Amino acid sequence: MKIRILKNDLNESIQHVSKAISSRTTIPILTGIKLEVNFQGVILTASDTDISIQAFIPAEDDKKTIVQVERPGSVVLPAKFFVEIIKKLPSQEIEMEVKDGFQTFIRSGSTDIQLVGLDPEEFPVLPSIEEDQVISIPGDLLRNMIKQTVFSISTQETTPILTGVLWNLSDSLFKFVATDRHRLASRTAPLEDADNVKFSNIVISGKTLNELSKIIPDQNTRVDIVVADNQVLFKIDRVLFYSRILDGTYPDTSKIIPTNYKTELVLDTKKLSESIDRAYLLSREEKTNIVRLQTLEDGTIEISSSSSELGKVTEQLEVAEFNGDPLRISFNSKYMLDVLKVVESEQLHIGFTGPMSPIIVKPVDESRSLYLILPYRTTN
Amino acid sequence: MKIRILKNDLNESIQHVSKAISSRTTIPILTGIKLEVNFQGVILTASDTDISIQAFIPAEDDKKTIVQVERPGSVVLPAKFFVEIIKKLPSQEIEMEVKDGFQTFIRSGSTDIQLVGLDPEEFPVLPSIEEDQVISIPGDLLRNMIKQTVFSISTQETTPILTGVLWNLSDSLFKFVATDRHRLASRTAPLEDADNVKFSNIVISGKTLNELSKIIPDQNTRVDIVVADNQVLFKIDRVLFYSRILDGTYPDTSKIIPTNYKTELVLDTKKLSESIDRAYLLSREEKTNIVRLQTLEDGTIEISSSSSELGKVTEQLEVAEFNGDPLRISFNSKYMLDVLKVVESEQLHIGFTGPMSPIIVKPVDESRSLYLILPYRTTN
Numbered sequence A, B: 001m002k003i004r005i006l007k008n009d010l011n012e013s014i015q016h017v018s019k020a021i022s023s024r025t026t027i028p029i030l031t032g033i034k035l036e037v038n039f040q041g042v043i044l045t046a047s048d049t050d051i052s053i054q055a056f057i058p059a060e061d062d063k064k065t066i067v068q069v070e071r072p073g074s075v076v077l078p079a080k081f082f083v084e085i086i087k088k089l090p091s092q093e094i095e096m097e098v099k100d101g102f103q104t105f106i107r108s109g110s111t112d113i114q115l116v117g118l119d120p121e122e123f124p125v126l127p128s129i130e131e132d133q134v135i136s137i138p139g140d141l142l143r144n145m146i147k148q149t150v151f152s153i154s155t156q157e158t159t160p161i162l163t164g165v166l167w168n169l170s171d172s173l174f175k176f177v178a179t180d181r182h183r184l185a186s187r188t189a190p191l192e193d194a195d196n197v198k199f200s201n202i203v204i205s206g207k208t209l210n211e212l213s214k215i216i217p218d219q220n221t222r223v224d225i226v227v228a229d230n231q232v233l234f235k236i237d238r239v240l241f242y243s244r245i246l247d248g249t250y251p252d253t254s255k256i257i258p259t260n261y262k263t264e265l266v267l268d269t270k271k272l273s274e275s276i277d278r279a280y281l282l283s284r285e286e287k288t289n290i291v292r293l294q295t296l297e298d299g300t301i302e303i304s305s306s307s308s309e310l311g312k313v314t315e316q317l318e319v320a321e322f323n324g325d326p327l328r329i330s331f332n333s334k335y336m337l338d339v340l341k342v343v344e345s346e347q348l349h350i351g352f353t354g355p356m357s358p359i360i361v362k363p364v365d366e367s368r369s370l371y372l373i374l375p376y377r378t379t380n
Helices: A007-020 A079-087 A139-150 A206-215 A269-285 A333-342 B007-020 B079-087 B139-150 B206-215 B269-285 B333-342
Strands: A002-006 A032-038 A041-047 A051-058 A067-071 A073-078 A093-098 A103-108 A111-116 A133-138 A164-170 A173-179 A183-190 A199-205 A222-227 A231-236 A239-244 A263-268 A290-295 A301-307 A311-317 A321-324 A328-332 A347-352 A359-363 A369-373 B002-006 B032-038 B041-047 B051-058 B067-071 B073-078 B093-098 B103-108 B111-116 B134-138 B164-170 B173-179 B183-190 B199-205 B222-227 B231-236 B239-244 B263-268 B290-295 B301-307 B311-317 B321-324 B328-332 B347-352 B359-363 B369-373
Touching: A002 A007, A007 A032, A007 A041, A007 A051, A007 A079, A007 A093, A007 A206, A007 A239, A032 A067, A032 A079, A041 A067, A051 A206, A073 A079, A073 A093, A073 A111, A079 A111, A079 B269, A111 B269, A133 A139, A139 A164, A139 A173, A139 A183, A139 A206, A139 A222, A164 A206, A183 A333, A199 A206, A199 A239, A206 A239, A263 A269, A269 A290, A269 A301, A269 A311, A269 A333, A269 A347, A269 B079, A290 A333, A328 A333, A333 A369, B002 B007, B007 B032, B007 B041, B007 B051, B007 B079, B007 B093, B007 B206, B007 B239, B032 B067, B032 B079, B041 B067, B051 B206, B073 B079, B073 B093, B073 B111, B079 B111, B134 B139, B139 B164, B139 B173, B139 B183, B139 B206, B139 B222, B164 B206, B183 B333, B199 B206, B199 B239, B206 B239, B263 B269, B269 B290, B269 B301, B269 B311, B269 B333, B269 B347, B290 B333, B328 B333, B333 B369
Parallel strands: none
Antiparallel strands: A002 A067, A002 A093, A032 A041, A032 A073, A041 A051, A051 A239, A093 A103, A103 A111, A111 B311, A133 A222, A164 A173, A164 A199, A173 A183, A183 A369, A222 A231, A231 A239, A263 A321, A263 A347, A290 A301, A290 A328, A301 A311, A311 B111, A347 A359, A359 A369, B002 B067, B002 B093, B032 B041, B032 B073, B041 B051, B051 B239, B093 B103, B103 B111, B134 B222, B164 B173, B164 B199, B173 B183, B183 B369, B222 B231, B231 B239, B263 B321, B263 B347, B290 B301, B290 B328, B301 B311, B347 B359, B359 B369
């Protein structure tokens, strides 16, 4: 293998695939990035067995030469050092040559690097995926759906299925659900040209979805998603992102979501967020994060928290609408703040069915998001 | 105590004094900030016994009312929560009232806070300092002198005196020295109006100097420094910063600095820094950080590092000047990068007296800074 390649293009692709490198892997070949060169360009691959990412650098793009291929070939190079050194090379032009025993020579300006390469034959082969079930979704919508659900996944490895986000697609409606048994987030979006695709119980690791989010560019990009038996493949421009589907059956959460309420509030999102944040500051010192919400006789609400050592915070808040019974309820303020951070609507609808029943938060201007928080049982 | 105070002014002073709060203190009263109100304004004080910081908020500034004092008094409030909550209060106006048993009420907009205050009589009294030895120095110069020396202090608590920066002043020349026995940094500056002040062996904790740096504003400020028996007091605008002087005698470092060289180089700072940074990336993987510098026959130099597992980086670098004998020397590249980060000169002079003798780095355009790095003994 012998090529000349432009630094920025190589660096961009390395940054993409390096997201699949795990610092904790015990398999030596997986600490590396595989480079495969043919006359079409360079393919970079990295994998931690759960995620695999592949990026293609074309030899030519828009009539600009990016890679000059003198001799095709392939090698696996140590990721951690390779990722750091390429971006720091002194010249825009990089020469790479693989010699006997995968010894790799990298030259740029007056920098000479000699790297111990590994045999690319040892690198795991990526799964071949049947492209039967394919959907296409705008990149920013996918990123949003991830952001608005993934914070509710469980971090407990004892229930691995809950560390993922549940995906369902039927009747062209794509739905994400995440829950850690104390709270739940769900987000749906209608898809175009998805009439003939249908799947259920596809669960993707939340950690994987966070990594995926970082790769989706800010500009107008579409992401193609191929759903197969135990893998999902995301196609983003010239990047292929493979993720394992989590094993197991996701619990049925449809029955825990109440559909009618005893008390309903409509509130300003920002003001509620600031009030709860102040009450949270105190409750955090108690390590409980418990904040109390209670309706007052004058039609406003009171948000409060207290700490035996420090004191007490009391916030009075106006509501835009208030229907139903008076209420006094306690909840984990951190969970509520997590919801308020990702909600884009200026106003929120909060529904309650009693002090021991789930709290339901929805943006008022759309019906595609729903957040559930279980209250705390408190004695007073 | 009962006052109305403007949020931004209170917050700014809290941020200053909070730098003296240690999260590891075992003395309950020192987890708090003391507020003292009289008709001139509010004095805030915090202390971890090594550092004490006091900030004054005047009742009126430039004819603008900052504090309306209804009733003087004082209280100690829990710092961690107080620091966070004040900046998040909803209104620019804050009302504070201390009632029986130091119960403190804070009101702002529709937020009500009740805090358990502590008895201000329990708060340690700040040292009274004789103002015999006073010097005045531009804030940005002091910040620079700290930045250019403090990185060389020792982090080992086994030699406490070396965790500080040594100060000497004689003949109006102010000198900072820091060393961890493997490297040394020194910086001098001439002072105005300091003919009658003279001190030596004043050692101030590097950690303290870093905190002090954060308080010195960017604008044109002068800092007055009062040096007393076992304390140094810094006066910065309306902030008083007290620091303990470290006990012990600082080692004499004057003899280890060579004055003539066998090999001398003049190099471009940025290019040297980038070359060493690339070599460092590889040596870091070996956990040694060892980089080799060697003069070549064509008048250039070679910077290189190698790792048995990964390979080797070789950099060729042009020099502006080269005098003396050929040389081959190894050193800790992290130490060299630390120096190159704080040097402001575009070109550097590096002097060598042999492969086992100290390396001396100086900026070419001024003689006020000097850096010393001990080489590594290597077998090849």
